[in-house]
Each structure stands twice: as structure tokens, then as C-alpha cells.
Amino acid sequence: xxxxxxxxxxxxxxxFEIENxxxxxxxxxxxxxxxxxxxxxxxxxxxxxxxxxNDTCGIDGFILTINGHLIKTKDEIEDIIQISKNSEVKFVFxxxxxxxxxxxxxxxxxxxxxxxxxxETPSLxxxxxxxxxxxxxxxxxxxxxxxxxxxxxxxxxxxxxxxVDDITLG
Numbered sequence: 001x002x003x004x005x006x007x008x009x010x011x012x013x014x015x016f017e018i019e020n021x022x023x024x025x026x027x028x029x030x031x032x033x034x035x036x037x038x039x040x041x042x043x044x045x046x047x048x049x050x051x052x053x054n055d056t057c058g059i060d061g062f063i064l065t066i067n068g069h070l071i072k073t074k075d076e077i078e079d080i081i082q083i084s085k086n087s088e089v090k091f092v093f094x095x096x097x098x099x100x101x102x103x104x105x106x107x108x109x110x111x112x113x114x115x116x117x118x119x120e121t122p123s124l125x126x127x128x129x130x131x132x133x134x135x136x137x138x139x140x141x142x143x144x145x146x147x148x149x150x151x152x153x154x155x156x157x158x159x160x161x162x163x164v165d166d167i168t169l170g
Contacts, residue, residue, distance in 0.1 A: 001027075001098055001160040016046065024098050028052045031096035031158045032061035039092055041068035048072065049094070051130040058106075058113030061094030062133045064140065074139045081143050089140055089151035093117070096158040107157055114155060 001009070012030045013019055021029075033046040040063070048070060052060030064071040066080045066087050080087055095110040097103065116124045117134060126134065144151070 005160055025052075027098050027160075028060040028096050031156075032094050035061065035092065035094050035156050035158075036063055036070075039063055039065060039068075039090070040070050042070065044070055051127070051133055052095075057116070057124045057126060057130070058095060058109040059093055059117060059130070060096050061092075062117075062130070063090075063092035063094075064133065064136050065090045065092070066140075071136055071140070074136065077136065077139050077143060081146055085146055086148050088149055089147060091118075091137065091151065091153040092156070093154070094156045094158065098160050101161040102159060102163065103161075110155070110157055114153075 009023075009027060009030050012033065013021070013026050016029070018026055018029065029046050029050060032049045032052075036044055036046070036049045049061045049063050051062050066077065066089055067084070068088070069076075069080065071077060071080075093110075093114050095106075095113075097106060099106075113124065116122045117126075117130070118137065120138075122134065140151075
């Protein structure tokens with residue numbers, strides 16, 4: 001990890017008082033937080049988007065938004081859809097790595113985990129916080145016929161590795 005990223009990470013760790021947490025976990029939280037700041041229109045707790053504790057199946061963070069609002073409950077989905085059928089639904093998946101290089105296997109694992117997360121019947125073993133996000137996803141998918149706009153899905157693979165024009169990753 002270069003000095004600049006490390007300084008931002010250190011500030012994040014200090015600001016959120018998580019000094020006793022593993023650096024790789026702190027980096028996951030930091031990446032989730034930075035992406036969530038970009039995606040959301042309101043304040044949030046960085047833990048609201050975290051699903052990656054204990055090596056969760058290749059996904060560290062998940063954000064479900066409707067009109068830029070972070071969705072935390074099924075009731076929020078119902079309320080927003082009733083107000084606006086022209087809602088913008090967005091799924092955001094985040095995977096972060098502190099390795100010094102890009103890893104095709106890890107990138108593939110991320111993609112496969114996202115596919116499994118979105119399945120009606122997932123085959124991977126997901127922890128409770130990820131299952132809660134999956135239930136929200138299922139609820140919004142049920143509501144797709146009521147929404148005029150197509151949803152979007154964004155995947156962020158974040159690494160401290162250096163890009164070296166690897167032909168297998170290009």
C-alpha cells in the first residue's frame with residue numbers, strides 16, 4: 001500500500017476509532033465508506049454497507065439505493081415505490097484487496113459472488129448481514145414491474161496493486 005493511501009486509511013481508522021481492527025478489514029471498511037460517499041445523497045454509517053467480515057464469499061460491501069437513498073428496510077422500498085414509479089434503483093457491489101498486484105482469480109471470485117448474491121436461490125453460504133441485504137434485493141426485484149426505469153448494477157474492485165498491463169486482465 002502506498003504512503004498516500006496509507007495516510008487516508010490511518011485517518012479513517014482514527015476517526016472511526018477502529019485501531020484494534022486488522023488492517024485488511026479496516027481497508028475494506030474504508031473502501032466501502034469512500035464508495036458509499038460517492039453513491040449516497042445522505043449521511044450513513046460505514047457499517048451499513050459492510051457485508052465482508054470474515055471473508056464473505058468475495059464481496060466486502062453492498063449498497064442498494066433508490067433515488068440515491070440507502071435502502072435498509074423492506075418498508076422503505078414499499079414507501080418509495082408508492083411515491084414514485086419512476087424511481088432509479090441501483091445495486092452497488094464492492095470488493096477490496098490490499099495485495100500488491102491485480103489477481104484474476106480474485107476478480108473472478110468477486111464476479112461469481114455477485115452472480116450468486118443475485119440468484120433466487122444462492123448456493124454459497126452467506127452470513128446474516130449479507131442475507132439481510134439479499135432479502136432487500138429480492139424485495140426490490142419483486143417490485144420491478146411497478147418501476148418504469150431499468151435498474152443499474154455497478155461493481156467496484158479496489159486494489160492497492162499496481163496495474164502492469166497484464167494481458168490476461170486487459
